[in-house]
Amino acid sequence: MNTRNRILDAAAQLLAEEGWSAASVSEVAKRAGVTRGAVQHHFTDREGLFTVAIEYVLENRVAEFHDQAKGFPAGPGRTLAVVRTVVEQHQGASFAATLQLCVAAHGEPALRPRVAAMEAEMGAKYYWALIELLRLDGSDPKVRTTVQAFLDSARGLGLAGFIGDDSRRRERVTRRWAEMIDELSA
Amino acid sequence: MNTRNRILDAAAQLLAEEGWSAASVSEVAKRAGVTRGAVQHHFTDREGLFTVAIEYVLENRVAEFHDQAKGFPAGPGRTLAVVRTVVEQHQGASFAATLQLCVAAHGEPALRPRVAAMEAEMGAKYYWALIELLRLDGSDPKVRTTVQAFLDSARGLGLAGFIGDDSRRRERVTRRWAEMIDELSA
Structure with a gap:
């Protein structure tokens, strides 16, 4: 990984773990093993x-999506595999990092439009990758x-998974989404 | 409004506007016009x-929901009225306050289980109020x-509306949800 990506990686991780107020440039430098x-x-x-x-995290999400899709079945089960990947991509550290930036942006006029x-x-x-x-x-x-309602739902499931273990309910909602999306082409 | 509710109201507003790190007990007291x-x-x-x-905010949301529902049509248009109310209840200050608490809970082990x-x-x-x-x-x-997928979607729309004006897209997704929910009883 080159220096720039190492810095971006450290920044996203720091933001996910500590939130905006603790996410300083010096701490990013320290974590990335580079100077300020x-x-x-x-x-x-x-x-x-x-x-x-966060743009880097989201770019990686699209790339990872295309990558994982190589192993998806072509026929039955494909929609569920796609839907599950989207839902799981909105859990964990990458969701935490985007959420923290979103919350910070709400409170900082300099950050919000960017x-x-x-x-x-x-x-x-992401929408067009999913459609494809x-x-x-x-x-x-x-x-x-x-599909937009589904993406909003994936974000909502991200929020629900953020403070508690919501995996059983998440799996049921995931399966229902696969059905609802399959009905579009029925 | 009694003192307790005035304190709760001030606390929710402060959290929505300033986030967890700035939300102190003294600031709540100041805003509520009471002593620490x-x-x-x-x-x-x-x-x-x-x-x-936040529990108070969410209780009010259910009460407001029942209250507004008195004006909803009984036949066609009822689902859309219900769906729109849920979506709009996940926008603005009350959503901001719940989101800020959720983000704070993620980072504070003492807060998270509560x-x-x-x-x-x-x-x-809220689910059972909606079902009714x-x-x-x-x-x-x-x-x-x-209905759970819809509630997750409403939360996701809350997040989307948190950093930008998403009202046109939100209206389209709202209308689509009314259709999807109507298909359940078709």
């Missing part, structure tokens, strides 16, 4: 560093709103 | 105060998982 100057060489300010770190723009761009990328893997017509209004 | 001692008379510790404040227990209890109350207003069979597994 090295971080500042790559990123002009703290807001930019963490926004790019995070909103990055989220909108990455949200669209589900082999649906993403420009059909019914498909679009259903 | 008065707050301590009602609540033994800071964690308890804010957990009860918040998880309170959320589970209030989540069940939709006139559905809440013990049917398909109904249960669909």
